[in-house]
Amino acid sequence: MAVIETSNLTYTYPFAEKPAFKDVNLKIERGEFVLLTGPSGCGKTTLCRCFNGLIPHFYGGNLEGEIVVAGLKPTEHPIYEMARHVGLVFQNPENQLFALTVEKDVAFGLENIGLPRDEIRRRVDWALKVTGIYDLKDRAPFELSGGQQQRVAIASVLAMQPEIIVLDEPTSFLDPLSAKSILEIIHRLNRDLEITVILVEHRLDLAARYADRVIIMDRGQIILDGEPRRVFLDERARLIGVGIPKVVRLYLMLMGDGIDLGRVPLSPEEISESIVEVLTSDRS
């Protein structure tokens, strides 16, 4: 069953002349890990804002077409109701943490929906453990590193136990190593807790391996949508200028030289495996 479905979704910001995206048709299944990418300004963030109703409730503007998320229409339900089903993690970790201790921040959403105190305590501890920051629970968020702050942000949406987590470039303020560990956490949420993940990311080298599906947008439209190994091979992906993973480029270069690795690789581990395979079979 589709957990997100849009048909001919078109949105224009207030005072904007042309729509930020146009006629988006999208169907995302429960439990999928979707990687959404595309050049700057193509409308990725804007699309994410529709999933929990920030558009149209917070931003106003003109939203046309149909959208259903977790069985609800975000246009008809207030943001706080959507927030139980859809968690949003934003780019800048600093501006999404408000409290003076980590655990208080993680509790924020649960406090808002008025859960009993012991239930809040239970869920906060759980979310802190899943994201590996239980030891930091009494620290002040602004004393933490960017990577730790982003974990707090993830824990705080996770504590709401949403079916869908949408992350808008969660690693863009981080160094590659912290980025990697954040992406691994996101992967675990998807694999172990079966949460549907929509990840907006430019760092395809790091993120591609986790995706079930890649969507590439350009100038407010979905250009490519499908299995990562197929999407990255498409000529259009290269022309738009999204950062096709280096291992895919290497695969294509070898292909040009007449070496067929068989499977399109999504990570260095995969390509080295294929290369070893080709080499050993050559010798025999």
Added chain:
Amino acid sequence: MSMFDGLRFRNVSSPIHRIDPRAKFIYVCALFVAAVLFNQLIPLLILLLIQIPLVVMAKVVREWLRLIRGASFFAAIIFIMNVISLYFYGGYPSLASIIEHALAMTVRFIVLVESFSIFFLTTSPDMFGLSLEQIGVPYEFCFAFTTAIRFVPVLAEEAQTIIDAQRSRGLELEGGNIMRRIRNYIPILIPLIVNAIRRSLELAEAMESRAWGASKKRTNLYVLKMGSRDYCLIIVSILMVAASVYVWLFIKIPSITQILWP
């Protein structure tokens, strides 16, 4: 900045930090009343001295001294103004008694600063917000308060970055007359304000996304409970006010000049 450092909370664990903010606030109010009641040097000095053990117990001596040092400039002004005005208008018998009275006013000011600084140095903003909430202040205000405090270091850092950036492009901050100096700060204020607005929009978006306003009956992860220690402090505060009022009404307090030169 030294003045503000004194107001910044540092998390240490001490018996004073663990006292309920509401009890501490009552204590501050009691001191306030007592300090305003007296204008003689002896009782004000006593009020000044009895707080020093609290500062030591709370392990905030260094911050507290810095704050008092920051306040000493104002204290000096208060002292000089008092001496001058008492000399011209007051019917004081001698210069010594004028100085004593001016000193008393200065000590009163320091007692007030002292008691407020003990409160803010030993109360985490979170706990302060929580106690406001529990005495019935609407949650929105308490949230605005704690969030403002949380962003003070962030904004300070941002201001520094902007100052450095504008300086490296050749902006002169020092020099010139006062109007000129104010104008010099405009290239710093504008990006600072624009950034703050952008930041607050992002914050609002994040708050909305985490169910802000979902329920009228919001739960709070923490609850403050008054313990026996807190009730003790409240009783002490009440006794202190009662004693002060009694002394003020029925006992004639000698001045130090009278004692020295009867």
